[in-house]
Amino acid sequence: GQQLNQSPQSMFIQEGEDVSMNCTSSSIFNTWLWYKQEPGEGPVLLIALYKAGELTSNGRLTAQFGITRKDSFLNISASIPSDVGIYFCAGQTNTGNQFYFGTGTSLTVIP
Amino acid sequence: DAGVIQSPRHEVTEMGQEVTLRCKPISGHNSLFWYRQTMMRGLELLIYFNNNVPIDDSGMPEDRFSAKMPNASFSTLKIQPSEPRDSAVYFCASSSTTTYTGELFFGEGSRLTVL
Numbered sequence: 690g691q692q693l694n695q696s697p698q699s700m701f702i703q704e705g706e707d708v709s710m711n712c713t714s715s716s717i718f719n720t721w722l723w724y725k726q727e728p729g730e731g732p733v734l735l736i737a738l739y740k741a742g743e744l745t746s747n748g749r750l751t752a753q754f755g756i757t758r759k760d761s762f763l764n765i766s767a768s769i770p771s772d773v774g775i776y777f778c779a780g781q782t783n784t785g786n787q788f789y790f791g792t793g794t795s796l797t798v799i800p
Numbered sequence: 801d802a803g804v805i806q807s808p809r810h811e812v813t814e815m816g817q818e819v820t821l822r823c824k825p826i827s828g829h830n831s832l833f834w835y836r837q838t839m840m841r842g843l844e845l846l847i848y849f850n851n852n853v854p855i856d857d858s859g860m861p862e863d864r865f866s867a868k869m870p871n872a873s874f875s876t877l878k879i880q881p882s883e884p885r886d887s888a889v890y891f892c893a894s895s896s897t898t899t900y901t902g903e904l905f906f907g908e909g910s911r912l913t914v915l
Contacts, residue, residue: 722904731804731891731906732843777843779904786831786897787856788904790843 695778695791703799708765710794712778720781721761722788723752727774735776736763768798802826804907806892812913818880821910824873825894833904834867834877835891843891849875850897861886882914 695712702708712721720739724732736747738754738761745752749766761778778791805824813819825832833848847857849869857867864883869875879886893906 724906731893731908734903734905737903786850786895787833787845787848788895789845790835792842 693778693780693789693791695794697794698792699795699797701797701799702768704768704770706768708768708772708796709762710776711760711762712780712791713760714780714789715759716780716782717758718780719758719783720788721752721754722779722781723750723761723763724777724779725774726777726793732777765796768796770798770800772796772798804892804894804905806890806907806910808910809908810911810913812915813882814915815883816881817914818878819882819886819912819914821877821890821892821912823875823877823892823907825875825892826905827873829894829896829905830872831895831897832869832875833893833895834875835893835906837889837891837909846877846890879912882912884914887912887914 693712693714722737723735725735726732736745736752741754741758742756743754751764753762775793775795777793779788781788807822830851834846836844846859847867848855852869865879867877889909889911891906891909893904895904
């Protein structure tokens with residue numbers, strides 16, 4: 690299957706700091722999705738991106754669809770303790786409608 | 801609107817027993833996906849259906865695993881016989897291919913423990 694490289698694998702930050710994570714693929718995607726998963730729950734969709742270069746915000750979260758269509762970025766501004774969780778990227782090619790997932794970024798916010 | 805509904809939320813069983821996990825996708829969604837999540841392997845796609853038809857089952861680990869989607873509102877994932885290495889969280893997700901926004905929505909998962 691497709692390989693999505695997500696980095697960093699984990700982050701420990703102080704409350705109030707900004708966070709950046711990214712996802713890269715060996716293939717071109719036509720959709721990028723970003724999810725957050727909390728313990729004992731399913732992944733929850735945060736942001737969806739559909740066009741190269743697209744920049745979309747959801748509150749303190751901002752995600753971008755890379756120009757090459759092989760990468761995407763998620764930024765969280767002014768982190769708060771409830772941002773703690775695992776963040777996943779997911780991509781979809783135009784040859785099928787299955788979604789490929791990154792390995793996740795575990796975020797810990799220290800109050 | 802109701803999201804993706806999975807049952808059971810938790811299942812503990814003994815090796816060799818049959819396990820059946822159930823999923824009700826979001827109404828109107830025509831694609832359904834079964835994923836398995838473990839610490840070691842992350843989220844793995846097992847199988848997905850379009851319009852109730854299995855499209856790609858290459859992720860199904862072995863013949864002990866089977867999935868069905870008899871209608872647009874119900875799917876099952878069955879493991880028979882179960883083994884300890886099947887212990888994981890199994891997620892069902894659904895999406896629509898008939899709209900521009902192909903977003904994927906997950907259920908809360910079924911945590912399986914095989915002793």
